[in-house]
Amino acid sequence: MTTTDRPQATPVQSAPVDEPVAPPGVDERQARQVAEAAREADWHKPSFGKELFLGRLRLDLIDPPPVPDAQRAARAGEFLDRLREFASTVDGARIERDARIPDEVLRGLAELKAFGMKVDEKYGGLGLSNLDYCRALTLVGSANPSLSALLSAHQSIGVPQPLKLFGSEEQKQRFLPRLAGGEVSAFLLTEPDVGSDPARLSTVATPVDGGYRLDGVKLWATNGTLATLLVVMAQVPRSEGHRGGITAFVVEADAPGVTIERRNAFMGLRGLENSVTRFHDVFVPAENVIGREGMGLKIALTTLNTGRLSLPAMCVGAGKWCLAVARRWAAERVQWGLPVARHEAVAKKIAFIAATTYGLEAMLDLCCLLADDERNDIRIEAALVKLYGSEMAWLMADELIQIRGGRGYETAESLAARGERAINAEQVLRDLRINRIFEGSTEIMHLFIAREAVDAHLSVAGDIIDPEATLGRKARAGAKAGAFYARWLPTLAVGKGQNPGAFGEYGPLATHARYVERASRKLVRETFYAMARWQGKLERKQGFLGRVVDIGAELFAMSAACVRARAEAGGPDSAAGQELADLFCRQARLRAEALFDALWDNTDALDVRAARRVVDGRYAFVEEGILPLPEEGAWVAEWRPGPSTVEDVRRRYR
Numbered sequence: 001m002t003t004t005d006r007p008q009a010t011p012v013q014s015a016p017v018d019e020p021v022a023p024p025g026v027d028e029r030q031a032r033q034v035a036e037a038a039r040e041a042d043w044h045k046p047s048f049g050k051e052l053f054l055g056r057l058r059l060d061l062i063d064p065p066p067v068p069d070a071q072r073a074a075r076a077g078e079f080l081d082r083l084r085e086f087a088s089t090v091d092g093a094r095i096e097r098d099a100r101i102p103d104e105v106l107r108g109l110a111e112l113k114a115f116g117m118k119v120d121e122k123y124g125g126l127g128l129s130n131l132d133y134c135r136a137l138t139l140v141g142s143a144n145p146s147l148s149a150l151l152s153a154h155q156s157i158g159v160p161q162p163l164k165l166f167g168s169e170e171q172k173q174r175f176l177p178r179l180a181g182g183e184v185s186a187f188l189l190t191e192p193d194v195g196s197d198p199a200r201l202s203t204v205a206t207p208v209d210g211g212y213r214l215d216g217v218k219l220w221a222t223n224g225t226l227a228t229l230l231v232v233m234a235q236v237p238r239s240e241g242h243r244g245g246i247t248a249f250v251v252e253a254d255a256p257g258v259t260i261e262r263r264n265a266f267m268g269l270r271g272l273e274n275s276v277t278r279f280h281d282v283f284v285p286a287e288n289v290i291g292r293e294g295m296g297l298k299i300a301l302t303t304l305n306t307g308r309l310s311l312p313a314m315c316v317g318a319g320k321w322c323l324a325v326a327r328r329w330a331a332e333r334v335q336w337g338l339p340v341a342r343h344e345a346v347a348k349k350i351a352f353i354a355a356t357t358y359g360l361e362a363m364l365d366l367c368c369l370l371a372d373d374e375r376n377d378i379r380i381e382a383a384l385v386k387l388y389g390s391e392m393a394w395l396m397a398d399e400l401i402q403i404r405g406g407r408g409y410e411t412a413e414s415l416a417a418r419g420e421r422a423i424n425a426e427q428v429l430r431d432l433r434i435n436r437i438f439e440g441s442t443e444i445m446h447l448f449i450a451r452e453a454v455d456a457h458l459s460v461a462g463d464i465i466d467p468e469a470t471l472g473r474k475a476r477a478g479a480k481a482g483a484f485y486a487r488w489l490p491t492l493a494v495g496k497g498q499n500p501g502a503f504g505e506y507g508p509l510a511t512h513a514r515y516v517e518r519a520s521r522k523l524v525r526e527t528f529y530a531m532a533r534w535q536g537k538l539e540r541k542q543g544f545l546g547r548v549v550d551i552g553a554e555l556f557a558m559s560a561a562c563v564r565a566r567a568e569a570g571g572p573d574s575a576a577g578q579e580l581a582d583l584f585c586r587q588a589r590l591r592a593e594a595l596f597d598a599l600w601d602n603t604d605a606l607d608v609r610a611a612r613r614v615v616d617g618r619y620a621f622v623e624e625g626i627l628p629l630p631e632e633g634a635w636v637a638e639w640r641p642g643p644s645t646v647e648d649v650r651r652r653y654r
């Protein structure tokens with residue numbers, strides 16, 4: 001029996017026991033320290049992205065791209081065929097209408113072993129490569145994006161991936177066969193007071209005999225209502241024999257003391273089974289700690305290194321879908337004597353969607369192949385494709401709506417009721433919007449990637465920019481940095497990209513490879529100037545850093561497009577692929593150039609001052625003329641520890 005039909009109107013924060021738990025007093029410095037401690041500082045393998053941000057275009061690291069194992073790919077192909085057949089029977093409109101994935105669809109996915117795509121065969125899974133897994137998500141998301149969100153939250157951030165990377169053999173044997181067989185998992189980090197900043201985490205795991213007692217409330221856990229196994233991030237207090245810190249646990253969702261208090265509803269992804277989950281005095285055995293105490297955030301971040309690839313897989317799917325609709329509709333719809341595709345303003349949008357889908361898929365496939373090959377470190381590339389994919393897919397869907405005119409804004413159901421084709425462009429736009437927020441919001445991805453992009457500068461500057469360093473230490477660091485830059489800067493002045501015959505192996509695309517080489521050096525020079533100008537304050541220049549990262553994303557995307565076109569040379573779509581790669585690179589180059597211009601010509605400082613004045617109320621007069629906002633309700637609900645007082649809304653599909 002499922003429980004989703006029960007009333008759900010009770011507020012989350014209603015357990016009237018004890019005092020509210022105040023968020024831990026975390027200042028900005030502590031928050032940064034927590035993030036920095038979780039960062040993987042070491043680089044054991046080569047990284048194309050890291051080199052790019054150092055001004056070195058190392059195409060040899062990505063070209064030729066790794067070749068997938070033929071036998072494994074053939075097995076995956078058979079699975080993808082079965083999945084395609086199944087997905088074509090799913091009624092995506094029903095999921096949207098009922099805001100629920102039907103039980104029979106969940107059962108069908110389980111029978112296909114779709115919940116075990118990323119689980120090794122020896123634990124009962126399919127052991128798909130990242131490439132085939134992402135293809136499966138692209139495919140299944142085209143039936144309804146809530147399905148790919150379900151499968152990806154389960155496998156990319158849920159229990160399978162952290163166990164694969166950090167779990168003991170005993171844990172793998174205990175949990176993975178259950179998950180491969182169709183049990184669902186979820187990942188619970190976010191809390192009412194913890195979004196982007198994990199230092200405020202207040203769910204506590206108190207050591208007790210044989211394990212821990214878990215107390216806290218977790219917000220927005222995708223799959224939370226369905227899941228039977230959870231990855232929960234909680235603070236272990238430091239004590240005798242316990243190093244403490246944020247720790248990752250596997251928790252049985254049906255354990256006493258776990259209550260699924262709400263199923264949340266959103267702007268899009270209406271089929272998402274997303275929960276508020278309360279833990280009250282929940283016993284978790286010690287053997288369920290993943291890794292060890294204090295490793296929780298590192299586990300979360302490392303899991304996301306490849307976990308982040310699934311989200312752009314859905315963005316690629318959205319791009320393909322937008323293109324398919326734009327192609328047919330814009331040829332058919334005639335206004336002002338011409339199919340709308342022939343009006344230049346619309347033509348530009350179609351060209352943008354086609355080129356961007358090509359470029360984005362090139363980026364994603366390359367990242368997947370590199371991840372499967374395990375030859376390179378792909379943490380920067382995966383972060384770039386998540387950032388770029390989520391932003392670009394949103395733009396593509398928005399442009400599609402414009403191309404569709406009023407029909408773009410109309411729901412599929414309404415279109416069908418009038419006898420027109422049920423194209424759900426507005427739903428696709430709504431479903432895509434969250435990708436710019438979760439698994440690292442665009443702003444946080446900018447900071448995350450920028451941290452790596454400026455790492456060389458930060459480590460060489462060291463004490464110069466450390467506000468706590470003594471003058472003597474600063475002077476010594478200054479001399480060291482001077483020597484470093486004296487050697488390094490000249491290497492950024494000249495490069496292969498200035499040689500008109502360079503990169504000839506890319507044929508007509510060589511000009512783009514040369515641009516990427518020149519632009520990557522320019523990017524580092526600009527970063528160096530910024531470092532010299534702002535020193536330690538550079539980390540606060542988020543406008544500047546965001547543009548540096550966005551330029552890096554365009555350069556990586558261009559590289560991937562050139563590599564793809566070269567790899568496909570001689571194939572059936574080779575000439576068409578070259579055209580698209582060329583178009584994509586030309587568009588990307590214009591975006592990169594605009595970003596370069598804006599590095600130094602912008603209103604960043606003014607905007608920061610203005611925002612402060614907005615918040616201080618100086619411009620409140622501009623808000624006059626509308627009704628006041630509601631006053632009731634907190635902006636962020638407080639939660640109180642204690643047993644739940646609301647009905648449990650968990651759902652079990654079999």
Ligand SMILES: Cc1cc2nc3c(=O)[nH]c(=O)nc-3n(C[C@H](O)[C@H](O)[C@H](O)COP(=O)(O)OP(=O)(O)OC[C@H]3O[C@@H](n4cnc5c(N)ncnc54)[C@H](O)[C@@H]3O)c2cc1C
Pocket residue numbers: 153186187188189190194195196197219220221222223266272274434437438439440441442443444447542
């Ligand atoms: C549909 C949905 C599904 C989700 N699924 C899960 C899940 O399965 N598991 C889970 O643990 N969580 C999940 N989340 C939570 C999600 O990961 C968070 O929403 C996300 O991390 C952002 O946190 P926040 O919403 O609290 O925003 P906040 O952190 O409050 O940020 C608000 C704004 O400020 C910006 N910002 C914050 N800090 C900085 C900074 N230092 N510099 C610049 N800008 C900054 C943010 O980018 C954002 O624009 C989900 C959320 C939603 C809506």
